[in-house]
Structure formats: structure tokens, C-alpha cells
Amino acid sequence: MSRRNYEQVCALACALDVVGERWTLMIARELIFGPRRYSDLLRQLPGLGTNLLAQRLKDLEQAELIAQRRLPPPAASAVYELSAKGRESLLPIIRAMTDLGVTYLQYPPPSGHFVPVSSTMGALSKFFQREQAAGFFCRVEFHTDSDVFQCVIANGVMTELGFGSLAQPDLVLEGSTDIFMGLVVGYESVAAAMANGQLNITHGDAATAEAFFALFRSPHHPMVQLNERTIIPSTNS
């Protein structure tokens, strides 16, 4: 009852036999910024059935690309994380894929589309403009309904990007992944999002937030075009 595979003497075919099935690379993406639980994965991947997730995790574990780690009691929960091999071999694939994918990304997205946390974090990484950030220091904590993540810029370099909270944040933001993504790609402005009530600054001030999000930009047409539209503050939900 082996999985369907290409049965070719070909490195690409072998790779696709391992990570080419639906959802496999999406699951790997979810693990890039840190270990995640089964239910985290399920929540961040709408449409993925629980049976398939279990299957894919097993396949990835057997391929030694991820590992299951059982947290010490009393946590009593297991987390999945990328193995060293997984990080080394999957990250280049995902990087090359996202380079292609951004050329098809539309913003704003068709309604009903989901904005995963890890995609928002990926945008922070991919759209960061180092040249704009020279000498900049900022420790930012993001809070969504279900996740807390952090981004640290130290002397113009992004030194931290991952889950969890910060000891001494300069800025603590509360909002949905939609809003955070909109701010990163430049579709949304801090002022408008605060006026909407979609963005809450728990710690720090709006000026710091403006300065932080100014460090990011998508180089692609759809977003540049939409960026201009933000001159007129929009009230879209």
C-alpha cells in the first residue's frame, strides 16, 4: 500500500516522492519559526483533514525531515520540529518556492483567504529592507488570538524572528494576522488600523510602529499599486 510515486531514477522525482504531495511543504513551513503542536498545525492549515495531517507528519518523520519531541511533564503535549536535515534541505526549497510565489501573490486577497501566522512572519523576513534599517533598534512583540511572536531589529539587522514573548519589548501589538500582513506589505497604515480598532498598541507608541513597518516593502506590482491607495485611508474590513 505504498504511496504513489514516480518510479524514476531522478533526484527530482525522489524529492517529490518525499515532499511533493499536497500539504507536505505547507506543514514544513509551519515549523520554520519554531516547534508546533498538532492542533497548532491543524488550526493554521484550514482544509487539511486531521487524518492527512497525521499521515504527513508520519511521512516527514520517517524521511527524517521532522522530529516529534515530547515536552517534559506537566506540559504533557508533544511538539513537532524540523530536524537539522529538514532545515538544511527544506528551507532552500521553500525559499525558492516563495520567490516564485510572491510573483503571483495578490493583495488584498480574495475574500475567505486565510492569513497564517507563519506567512506573516515569513513576510517580515522576506520583505525586510536592510538598507532602510541602518542603525535601527526595535524589539517588537505581536499578539494574535492564538499566537505570540517576536521580531527584533538590532543595529539594522533582524536578529530574532520566532514564537514567544520578549523580556523588554519596545512595542507590543495586538491584532489579527490580516492586519499585520497588511502593515508589512504596506497596504494598511498604522493610523488607519488603529482608528479601525483592528490594531491595538499595548506598549510603545504609534510613531515607533510606523517607523518599524516602514522597514518593509514588497517589490511586486500588486502591492506597490495598492500601497499608493493607502494614501486614502481605507475602511475595508
Next chain:
Amino acid sequence: MSRRNYEQVCALACALDVVGERWTLMIARELIFGPRRYSDLLRQLPGLGTNLLAQRLKDLEQAELIAQRRLPPPAASAVYELSAKGRESLLPIIRAMTDLGVTYLQYPPPSGHFVPVSSTMGALSKFFQREQAAGFFCRVEFHTDSDVFQCVIANGVMTELGFGSLAQPDLVLEGSTDIFMGLVVGYESVAAAMANGQLNITHGDAATAEAFFALFRSPHHPMVQLNERTIIPSTNS
């Protein structure tokens, strides 16, 4: 009737919506070394139904990753080729994938596995050891049942790798893709393959062929291990 897609605001998801379906990247691989006809693709991708090939080609063309070109009469046949965007965005993906895939490649392959021409050519590219080739010059032409391809090493650098014949070859080899692949990864020796009748040297001599294939090696365990087995010339079919 739109294709199933992930419906996420995520560059990886967008990329997978475009090239993540079964066979899509395999078709792209077939176009790396030059334009190919519909029937070439079908022949090199056993198991791919003709309806699916037609569908995938349409999808890739719509995504502007490939283009259909109609050859001038009297050829009267159409070929598919990678577009500039296709080459720029798909080659990094395929490269990253093959880096993963070689770690799972087994040699010799389970029986019934197919050795595509483009995979053999890919092996020539991937396993070429520049350090071993310093000052080497060699123009090699390969003939299989259905294809002719060439590889030129000039002053230790691989300058040509693609379909078609050479004006002044130093070496012309006739054999199956299986044999060529075995020679490239070091599983098969020129002497044994000639003795078997599986390799025919139409032009040039065995010594040149030995010197040429000595330029290649797979760095991975399965092949290294098997390489040692070739000390005992095998008679496997």
C-alpha cells in the same frame, strides 16, 4: 471549476497552487535542457496520462512559465520550452529539490524504474567535479533509442549540455539511459558495459570514455558503496 488551491495569503501556497500539483515540476524538468515536443514529454514521463499532460501544459503556459513555439514549416510540429520567467524561477526550485532528492536516491534502482534522458543529463551537471577536470577537453555525443544529446568540457569547464549532435565529437556513445546513468554515478565501468554490449563506442576510444566518466561522482553513500562493487564487474541487466 477552478483547480483546488490552498486559499491562503502565503507565497508558498501561491507557488504550490501553480507548480505544486503532481507532474508539474517533472514536466518543467523535461524542458531544462531544451525545447521538447508533446510526444517527447509523454515518452519521458511514464504514468502521466495524455489528458493530464495537456492540462499541465496549459496551466504552465497560463502561468507564463513555459511557452509553446510552433516550428517553421516543413517541421510542422510544436515544441514547448521554458520562458525566461520559467527558467529563473523554476530552476532554483528544481535545484533545491534535487539537492534533497539525491539523499534518497538509490542505486541500482528498484527494477521497473525508468531512467529519463533529462535525469541522466542532470546527473552530468550535478555530479561533475570541476577539480578533477582541470585542463580537460572533451566533446561527447550520447545516443539513446530516442534522443541525441551532447556534453562539452572545455579547459575543465562544462560549456555545453543539451540536446542535439556535435560537429566534431571526440567521443560518440551509444547505449541506454540506464547505462549512461550507471557510468556517471560510477556504478558501471566502461569496460564492463562494452563487454556486455550495453555500451557502444561509435567514435573515439574506451580510454577517452574512461577519462570522461572519471570526472563525475556522486557524493552520497549508496552510490559510493556501490561504486566499490564495480571492482567486480557486474553482469546485471
Next chain:
DNA sequence: CCGAATCCTTATTGATACTG
């Protein structure tokens, strides 16, 4: 609640036959 396993429906695929 977490981490699956089981059923059942729907969508995609693979193989074959057929057409301009």
C-alpha cells in the same frame, strides 16, 4: 483538550479509446 483512527463523499489521477 490532544493526537489520532474511521467512515464516507467528492475531486483528482491514470489508462484507454478516440478524433482533427
Next chain:
DNA sequence: CAGTATCAATAAGGATTCGG
């Protein structure tokens, strides 16, 4: 040769259930 049309086999999606 370059596809379309058809249909059976398979895999994915969704709801529900079950054991720690």
C-alpha cells in the same frame, strides 16, 4: 502527432468517534 473524451482507480476533504 497532438491532443479530447471517457471512465475506473485513488487520494483528499470533512464529519465523527475514540483512547490518553
